Amino acid sequence: MRLVRAYGRAMWDARLILAYTLLVSLSLFILAPFLMIALRSVGKGWFGRLWLPPQLTLDWYRWAVEVGNIPEVMKNTLIIGVIAVAVSTVIGIFAGWAFGRRQMPGKEVLMAIILLPRMIPPITYALGVAQIFYTLELVDTYLGVALAHVSVCAPYAILVLSATFEGLDERVLEAAGVCGANTVKRFFYVVLPLIMPGILASMIFSFTHSYNEFTLTLLTYGPHTVTLPVRTYLAVGDGYWEITSAMAMLMVVPSLLILAVIQRRAKPEKLVGGFKGV
Amino acid sequence: MIGFWRTHSSTLITLFLLLPALAGFFGLFFYPMLLTVILSFRPEGQAVGWTLENYTRFLADPDGRWVILLTFILSLGSTALSVLLSVPLALILREKVRGHRFYRLMVLVPLVVPGLIGALGLLLFWGTRGWFNLFLLQFVPFVQRPVAVNYTMHGLIMFYVWLYFPYTCITTLSSLESLDRSIEEAGEVSGATRWQVLRHIVLPLITPGILAGSVLTFMAAFGAFSVPLIAGGNYRPLAVEVYKQISVPIPARWSAAGAIAIVMGALQVIFLSLYMRFVRRGGSPQ
DSSP: OHHHHHHHHHHHHTHHHHHHHHHHHHHHHHHHHHHHHHHHHHEESOOSSOSSOSEEOSHHHHHHHHTSOHHHHHHHHHHHHHHHHHHHHHHHHHHHHHHHHOOOTTHHHHHHHHTGGGTSOHHHHHHHHHHHHHHHTOTTSHHHHHHHHHHHHHHHHHHHHHHHHHTSOHHHHHHHHHTTOOHHHHIIIIIHHHHHHHHHHHHHHHHHHHHHOOHHHHHHOOTTOOOHHHHHHHHHHHTOHHHHHHHHHHHHHHHHHHHHHHHHHSOHHHHTTOSSOO | OHHHHHHHHHHHHHHHHHHHHHHHHIIIIIHHHHHHHHHHTSOTTOSSOOOSHHHHHHHHSHHHHHHHHHHHHHHHHHHHHHHHHHHHHHHHHHTTOTTHHHHHHHHHHHHHSOHHHHHHHHHHHHSTTSHHHHHHHHHSTTOOSOOOOTTSHHHHHHHHHHHHHHHHHHHHHHHHHTSOHHHHHHHHHTTOOHHHHIIIIIHHHHHHHHHHHHHHHHHHHHTOOHHHHHHOTTOOOHHHHHHHHHHSSSSOOHHHHHHHHHHHHHHHHHHHHHHHHHIIIIISOO
C-alpha cells in the first residue's frame, strides 16, 4: 500500500513530463502518416532502409495532374459539394425552424426519426439509393451523387440549425419591434446576423461530410463524376504509391483550410453531431 | 376553405416547413431502406418471389459468422482503446497546458481529412519499409525483422483508433469543460486526495459524456467501410463484405448484399439500443 502511494506521488510529481509525453506522442501518431505521404510524394528511388528519399522530384505531381486528372476530379467534388450543401442547408433551415421555434406534437419522436440515418450504417441504404438512381438514371450525374450525399449531410444540418434557431431570443426580436423595426428590417438587421454563424457552421460541416463521403459516392459514381475519395481509392488499387501520395497531398489542402476555419469559427462538438438524436 | 386555413394555419405552416426534410427522409433513406429489405428477400437476380435463402446462406456459413464476430471485435476494441486514450487526453487538455490549441487541432485532424488519405498515410508509416519499422530495426536491439502491422487485426484496430477516437475525445472534453470546478474544490477542501476527487467526483460526472462519445466512435467503427476496404487485407468486416457481393461476382449479387446489409443494420440498432439502455440505467449520475 505504501508502495502504491509512493508510486502515485512519483507519478504526480512527474505529471508535466507525463502529460507532454502523451501530447507529443499523440501528435506524432496523428501527423506521422501525413509526413510519410508528403515525403513519398516528392521522393525518387526511395528503397531499402533509408529515412529520407535520396532524390527529390516533382514528377509525381505532374503525373497526378495529367494522368490522375486531379483538376477535373477537384471540379467534380466541388460542384457536388456545393449542390449537396445547398440542398441540405435549405432542408436544414426549414426543418430547423420548425423544430427550434414552433410547437408541434411528438416533436422528440419526429426529430429522432429524421435523424435515424445517422444510426444506420450508410452502406445499408446506399444499396437502395443505387438501385433507385439506376432506374431514374441519376447515376453518374452531379445531381444524383449530390442527392446521395444529402442523406448524410441533411441530418447534421437539421441538428445544428435547430439548435441555432432555438437559441434565438424572442425578447431581442420584441425589443427591435418596440424600437420601430418592421418585419423586414427585423429580419435583415436582427435575425440574420444572429443566425448567420449557425448557418455557416452547418454549411461547413455539410461540405466536410460531402467532401469526405465515400460509401454513397462509390455506389452512385460514374466516369464523369469521380470525386476525390473515389479517385484515391482507384489510385490505391492501381498500386502506384508515389502518384497516389501526390494526389493525396493535393486533396488534403482543402481539408486543412476547412480545419482552420472550424478552429476559428465553430465549436468542434458540433462537428461530431452532438448526441441529442442518438 | 378560408375557415379551414384560419383554424389550421399554424399546423399547416409547420408541415410546410417540415416538407423538404420529410421528402429527403423518405426519398433518400426510408424508400431505399425498404428497397434493400425487399431485395434481400428476393431470389438472386429476380424481381418476383420471396425467399429466406439469402439470410440462411450468410448466417449458416462459418465465414459469415466470422465476419460478424470480426466486425464486433474491431469496433468494440477500437471503442475501448479510444476511451482509454481520450479520458487522460481530455483531462490534460482541460488544464490549458502550453500549446493546448495546437493539440486540440491535432484531435480534429482525423475528422476533417478524408479517411482514405489517413489510411494511406498509416499504411505508409506502419509498413515494413515505413518509419516505424525503420526505428525498430535501427534503435531497438533484438529486432531482426520488420514487425507486421499492416493487414493484421491489431493494426486495423489501431487504424480505427486513429480515425475514430476524436468523437470520444471531443465529447469527453466538452463535458469536462462544462463541469463546475467548485465541486472539485469542495471535494479537496473536505480532505479528499486528488485521486479520490478524480475517481469519485470527476469521473462519475463525465461518464455520460464519455459514453455518448463512445457511442459515436462505435457507430463510426461498426459502419467503417473505406478504411478496411484498402487497409484490411484479409480482414473484411460487414460493410466490405456487402460491397464485395456487388463488386466481385459477375453478375453482381444484389440480393446477397442486401441480406448482409440488413443483418448489419439490425445488429447495429439492437446493439445500440441495448447500450443506450445500459447507459440510462447505470451510466448516468443520480
